Amino acid sequence: MTAPDIVIDARDVTLSLGKDAAQVDILRGVSLSVAAGESVALLGPSGSGKSSLMAVLSGLERATGGSIRVAGADFGALDEDGLALARRGRIGIVLQAFHLLPTMTAIENVAVPLELEGADDAFARAEAELVAVGLGHRLTHYPAQLSGGEQQRVAIARAIAPRPALLFADEPTGNLDAANGAAIMDLLFARQQETGATLVMITHDIALSRRCDRIVTMRDGRIVEGSVENALAGIDA
């Protein structure tokens, strides 16, 4: 049995693509346990497997081996539809590129996923989330009418609105300048703490990673032990 306060319980997870001589081993036995409410920074050189690990832990990609339990769901036992259902409402994802729908206003981008989940008060909740990220005056703006920082705030509101137990962020400040990036991170940590969500964030920024409760470093498809500086020797960012 998984302890109730463990949100991610991944054991000996492997991800290999291709077959025989063409096989690429992307994750080579990753075990990771993350407690409810914890924030974890995922660091490591380019190509070390961070995005791939996030993909299997968020149910977007299926691991080749090992076991993954997330928010009580056994990912290995679920088919594609089951994985989509397990993600819905439980897992929020913020990506480096904001992926807002260009034909929808800010409030629609946040409300429509809530409606799909069956919420009756989707627009009221979406408005409250956008107010919480400081965008109460931009509700009916389209993404093209918003700055990069504002678009990322909409993406954060959209990810957090369903109150997911688990929030993944893949370099959420990668497309923003330093000042906007810092403001977005303040916001992401504040919203994470308010909602009690668990946060797993990929970053190349060591200073940013130190704001998390824990730093997990990857290299060559594995989690490595030791100091962050040693583990990151050779990082190309």
Ligand SMILES: Nc1ncnc2c1ncn2[C@@H]1O[C@H](COP(=O)(O)OP(=O)(O)OP(=O)(O)O)[C@@H](O)[C@H]1O
């Ligand atoms: N579909 C694929 N087919 C073959 N190899 C792949 C595929 N997807 C990822 N890889 C390889 O898996 C390795 C890990 O990739 P991944 O994107 O997880 O690394 P990362 O640590 O997130 O890198 P970055 O920091 O550059 O985003 C890389 O060597 C990559 O080339």
